[in-house]
Amino acid sequence: MLHINIHKKLSHFDLKVSFSVGNEIVILFGASGSGKTTILNCIAGLIKPDAGEITLQGRTLYDTSVTVPTPKRNIGYLFQDYALFPHMTVFKNIRYGAKSDELAKQLMKELAIDHLSEQYPLYISGGEKQRVALARALATEPEALLLDEPFSALDEATRANSHEELIRLQKLWDIPIIMVTHSTEEAKKLGNRILHIEKGHFITK
Structure with missing residues (x-):
């Protein structure tokens, strides 16, 4: 609560x-x-x-x-502009807050973005950025999400x-x-x- x-x-x-x-x-x-x-x-x-x-x-x-x-x-927070790190790959963006490689990979699979692992935010679509940002917010295993x-x-x-x-x-x-x-x-x-x-x-x- x-x-x-x-x-x-x-x-x-x-x-x-x-x-x-x-x-x-x-x-x-x-x-x-x-x-x-x-x-x-x-x-x-x-x-x-x-x-x-x-x-x-x-x-x-x-x-x-x-x-x-x-x-x-x-608390996980997904900002309107997603605030991804442009110099990091998709995997590294998600791994940044995750407690393990395994959790980061699990979230990428759940959100169907595992094929983007080595891509950079500049080269993926808006919908893909949104899923990466959501995965990164969940990677901290938050007790609440904003x-x-x-x-x-x-x-x-x-x-x-x-x-x-x-x-x-x-x-x-x-x-x-x-x-x-x-x-x-x-x-x-x-x-x-x-x-x-x-x-x-x-x-x-």
Whole structure:
């Protein structure tokens, strides 16, 4: 269980949210600048809230007296631009966070990218980059996974395949997943729950 109860003063509004995520896919849905990515960054430890608490599987990641560093939170994060290392091969990108060669190879096989092992990010497609980035995020064996608009740059067919892959992986790994999207169709297809956010607060739809 991932529990978030945070307050963060931003330039145009105060972000104040409280919610919990079990072993499911929860969608953060709202307009650009509504606070969605800030929530992910607070959970990941990239931004420090002003107040509140964040716990994962009973471990305190943040409260007024504790701030666990990002590398020790055991949270996978798939950024919108994938943030792959351009100078590393696909295998080395995934192996970077993996605990063993075997796990990296297993993830590549599960995501059908094992044939790309020696390729560099510059020479693979957008859909392939997305799967490499997802494999790298899972390679740390995270207790939770954060996805920031991971499919927005993909074509329609690749996006549909990626949706099915995410649903399959969530069932396989059985961890909390929080995903940001602007797509109503994507939110309805993937989300066990959809949390609508507007100017830093959840609203009822």
